[in-house]
Amino acid sequence: MILFLDFDGVLHPxxxxxxxGRPVLHGEGELFMWAPYLIExxxxxxxxxxxxxxxxxxxxxxxxxxxxxxxxxxxxxxGATWHSSMLRGDxxxxxxxxxxxxxxxxxxxxxxxxxxxxxxxxxxDLHENTETWQLAHEKNFILTNPQKGLSDIAxxxxxxxxxxxx
Numbered sequence: 001m002i003l004f005l006d007f008d009g010v011l012h013p014x015x016x017x018x019x020x021g022r023p024v025l026h027g028e029g030e031l032f033m034w035a036p037y038l039i040e041x042x043x044x045x046x047x048x049x050x051x052x053x054x055x056x057x058x059x060x061x062x063x064x065x066x067x068x069x070x071x072x073x074x075x076x077x078x079g080a081t082w083h084s085s086m087l088r089g090d091x092x093x094x095x096x097x098x099x100x101x102x103x104x105x106x107x108x109x110x111x112x113x114x115x116x117x118x119x120x121x122x123x124x125d126l127h128e129n130t131e132t133w134q135l136a137h138e139k140n141f142i143l144t145n146p147q148k149g150l151s152d153i154a155x156x157x158x159x160x161x162x163x164x165x166x
Contacts, residue, residue: 001166002120004053004108009125009146011035034150039072041159052080053108081107103131121162
């Protein structure tokens with residue numbers, strides 16, 4: 001089972017901005033403040049692995065982003081929807097790729113197809129609900145409120161429902 005995990009609007013409020021190369025949360029709270037909810041929800045499901053579906057990986061590097069997570073989540077991370085090889089050998093990170101123009105749904109579906117993943121869940125705020133998710137895969141998706149993320153009881157209930165049913 002794979003869990004595609006966004007950060008902003010899921011593990012903390014979506015109001016995160018890059019300042020001097022570091023993510024900074026504007027407003028109340030702190031980065032990853034809702035991670036304990038995910039840790040608790042996943043505890044009985046040791047087979048669930050995480051693929052990062054956050055733009056942080058594109059901007060900051062997979063290893064740095066993975067290391068920012070609490071250890072129990074970090075230990076589950078097996079990859080990301082973004083990989084530096086998508087730059088086609090160009091190490092200029094300002095180069096645009098298909099990934100930059102794809103919706104989060106398209107990024108995840110491409111990863112699912114390439115890795116031949118049959119059981120998966122995605123948790124995302126879809127860039128504060130400015131993107132759409134295809135109905136064909138709605139059963140795999142949990143939409144979060146960008147200001148509540150995993151602190152929303154309805155989101156946690158939906159996650160529990162999907163974890164037990166898949």
